[in-house]
Amino acid sequence: MAELYKLHEAIVAGKLNDAVAVTNEAVAEGVDPNYLVNNYMIKAMEEIGAKFEAGQAYVPNLLMAARAMKGSLEILKPLMQNTGNITLGKVLIATVKGDLHDIGKNLVASMLEGCGFEVINLGVDATDQKIVDAVKQYQPSILALSALLTTTMGYIKTVIDALSAAGLRDNVKIMVGGAPVSAAFASEVGADGYSSNANEAVALAKSLI
C-alpha cells in the first residue's frame, strides 16, 4: 500500500523521482487524485513556502519542490478532468517588450504551477498587442508582467494602458515583478500588486483571485 506521507516528504525535499513513484503507486491503488492534491501535495508546497519565508529554505529548494509537484500533477491531471475546477485560477505571464530575461519569470511561473495555478507563459519580449490579444484569448484571472531593466520597466505601463484602451483592464488583475520594480512602481503604473520573489508571487496571486 502506498505510503502517502512519502509524497508530502518527497515534494518538500524536492525529490521528483520519489514523488512520481509514490503518485503512480497511489493511482494504481485507486486513491482519489483530489485527496492526494489537497491533503499531501498542496500542503507540501505550503510547508516549503513557509520554510522559505522563515529563511530555512532557498530559491532552489522552492524550485525543486515545484518540479516534484509538477511531476505528480502531470500524472494526476488527466484523472481529474471530470472532477470540477482543478486549478486555483489562470495566470498569463510575460516579460515585456525589449527585455529578454526569462529566468525570473519562469521561476514565478513554476511556483504558480506547483501551487495549483494554470499558467500560460507568453515568453519574453512581449508587445502590448501580443499581451492584449492573449488576454482576450485566454481570459486569465491574473496577468503577471516582468521587467529586469530600468529601460524596459516603463513598458509595463504601456501594457496596462493598452489593456485599458481595449476595455480589458477590469477583467484581469495585474501583478508585476523584476529587479528594478517595486511596490511603489506597481502602484504608480496602476498594477494590482508587486512581489519581490517567486514565493511571494504565489501568495499575491492567491490574494488577488
Add this chain to the structure above:
Amino acid sequence: MGDISLDMSEIYRSMGYGSEPDPQMIATVEALLVRFNPITKPRFRFIESTIDGLSPKGIIMKGLSGAEKYILFVATAGMEFQEEINSLMQEGDIVNNYAADLIGSEIAEATVRECVKAVQATYPSLGVSNPYSPGYCGWNITEQQVIFERFRQDNCGIILNDSCLMYPIKSVSGIIAVGAAVEKREYGCAICGRKDCYKNKLKNECK
C-alpha cells in the same frame, strides 16, 4: 572554458546558500558544468579611451579616482554558451534553467576578472581599479551605447539592443581606471546601498 576560473562559492551564494549548499544543487551544477565546459568560449576585449560621454556616479567615480588612463571593456560568456542555454530552456527543467543562469553569470564575472588581469599585465607598473559597469551603483545603463560605439564592430560578438540589453545575455561592459595612484577600493554591494538592486536584496536575504 579556457583559462577562466569559476568561483563556485559565488554560484551557491547567489542561490542563497551559505557554507552548505543542497547536495541536489551541487549535483545539478556539476552536471551542467560537464555540459557547458566543452562548448563555452568566453572572451573579452579592452581598449584605452577617454571618459567623454560617460558619466558614472559618485561612488564609481571614487573607485576610478587617480586615473591616468581609462580602459573600456566588453566581456561575454559567448554565443556558444547562449545557444546552449537556449537549448536547455527548451528542455523545460526549471531547476536546471535556474542553475544554468547563475553559472552563466559567474562565467561572465570570471571573464571580467581575466580581463582585469590582462589590463594589469598591460600596465604592470600602474595601479588598476576594479571594473565598473553601467546599470550598477546608479550609473545609467543607457551609457552602454557609448561604450559599444567605441568598440565599433569588434566587440566580441555582443549585440546591444534598444533597451541596452546585451546579447548573449551573460555579457558585461564597463570601465577600469589605470594610474599610479589608482587602487582597488571597497567594491560591489559594500559601497552601494540601493534598495532597488537585486544584489542588495540578495545580500540581506543570504545569511
